[in-house]
Amino acid sequence: MPVEIPAPRPAAATATEPLRTGVGYSDxxxxxxxxxxxxxxxxxxxxGYPPELIIVYTSVSYDLIALLHAVRRATGKAPLVGATTSGQFHDGRLIDPGLGVSVLALSAGRYRFGVASVTGVTEDGDDAGQRLARAARAAAGPEPTPHAALLLLTTGLAGHQQELLNGVHRVLGAPVPVVGGSAGDxxxxxxxxVFENDNVLTDGGAAGVWIASPDPLSVxxxxxxxxxxxPLLVTKSDGLVIQEIAGRPAAEVFREHFHDDVDFERPGLIKPAPGYLSAYAFGLIQPDGSKLVRGAYIDEDGQLKTFSPLPLYAPVQIVSCRAEDLLRVTGDVVRRSLAGRDASVLLAFSCVARLDVLAEQGAREAALIQDAAGEVTTFGFYTYGEFARTTRVAGYHNATLTAIAL
Known part of the structure; x- marks a missing residue:
């Protein structure tokens, strides 16, 4: 499948020029x-500095083509990426789902940006990931830099996000970290x-930004x-359906871990089917003992489903959380992202499931992110899944806060 690679744009500033940022919002x-x-x-x-990258996050309620064209008329030929969201946040402010558009403009500073997009994630995620990684890297220009990262935005209902990352990893390997999120609605x-320049891509689309840097970038x-x-083993599965855990019916095992005071009817939750609970999920156990959180729900037929497949014989644990648990890690994510960097902007990605669990405390996460960042601009959105691939292939998360500082 052909991929259109835009012509590389030369950096508009020297490598010693600080990265300039500008944030705009309208409802x-x-x-x-x-x-x-x-x-x-x-x-x-x-x-007055020329824009070298534009990032757009917006409610899906708009005429997206008209909105994108309006942004492009203002920003000109500066490369653009973006996504529809289930809430946005910037500068300590939460934009609730269903409202507004947020725009981030970046100068070049010490970086070079290369933007590209692909379709076909649903048909062959691995191939799409390979094509996107090559195209974004090529769009940044031929002059090599010692370090890079890939910002990845995908349509949120494609269901093949880890396969996409597998393809990216085949091309870029471990040295290039990946960060980003899956679009919401x-x-x-x-x-x-998701958006790439003048293009609005629906299910099965992905956009990427190659960030070429003279210094290491940390996700x-x-x-x-x-x-x-x-710990338990997934002993029978079929795509997104988990049929057995430890040789027993999966839905039965999942329900056994619920607290007695579970409320399935609390308003405001994403409910892909009756029985969905934001506060219960799977922790996919990694070789180092850490866990990737994968959301799960029980559908109308009593089947246990996940938003991304769990491999057969995958080691898992049922995990839960409270609002205070989610808020507790916020400052640490920001401080670790900014450590040792003279950063201008923190790009962050949080899951709408976190917003559901936070409930009336939802605005606190955005405020805590900005408090920890100090004078650094913060810009992010609420996703249907987050990307944070560092040294290993796996890197698709649910209900997780991920970030990169530039």
Whole structure:
């Protein structure tokens, strides 16, 4: 499948020039007005420096083509990526699902950016990941830099996110970390979109930004979930359906770990099916003992399903969390991301499941991120899954906070 690779853009500043940032936001009802206003405010923050990367996060409620064209008319030929969301946050402010568009404008500073996109994630995620990694790297230009990272945005309902990462890893290997998130759609679970320049990609699309850097780039992820049972093995599965755990019916094993006061009807939760609970999930045990959180739910037929397949014989633990557990890790993620860096912006990705668990405390996560970042600009969105691949192939998460500082 052909991939269109945009011509490389030369950096507009020297390697010693600091990265300039500008953030704009609008909740205007009209897509054109909202896009134009948010883009203009973001560009004003650059104080005359030319934009070298534009990132757009928006509610799916807009006419997305009209909104994107309005942003592009303001920002010109600067490479652009973005995603629909289930909430956004920047500068300590939470933008609830269903509202507004946020735009981040970045100058070049010490970095070079290369933007690309692919389709076909659902058909062959591994191949799509390979194509995207090669295209984004090529778009950044031929001049090598010692270090790089890949910012990855995907449609959130494709269901093949780890396969996409597998393909990226085949091309880039362990030295290039990957960070990003899967697009949301204001909790509707109907259609998610990602953006690349003038293109709006729906299910099966992915966009990437190659970030070429003279210094190492660090991707950080923490979740705050805790074990509520002993390690178990997935003994029978079929795609997204987990049929048996430890030789027993999977849904039965999953339910055994629920607390007595479980409320299946609390309003505001994403409910892909009756029986979904944001506060219970699987912890996929990694070789070093850490866990990747994978969301799960019991559907109307009593089947236990996940949002990304769990491998047969995968070691797992049922995990749970409370609002205070999720908030506890927030400052640590930010501080670790910023450690040793003279950063200008923190790009963060948090799961809408975290927002569900936080409930009336939802705004605290964005505030804590900004408190820990100090004067550094913060910019992020609530996802249907997060990417944080560091030294190993695995790196697709649910209900996790991930970040990178530039």
């Amino acid at each position: 205007a009802a009209d897509a054109v007005e909202a896009g134009r206003a948010a883009a203009a405010e973001a560009l004003a923050g650059l104080q 204001d909790r509707l679970l109907i259609r998610t979109c 950080v992820a923490e979740h705050g979930w805790y074990d509520v049972g002993l």
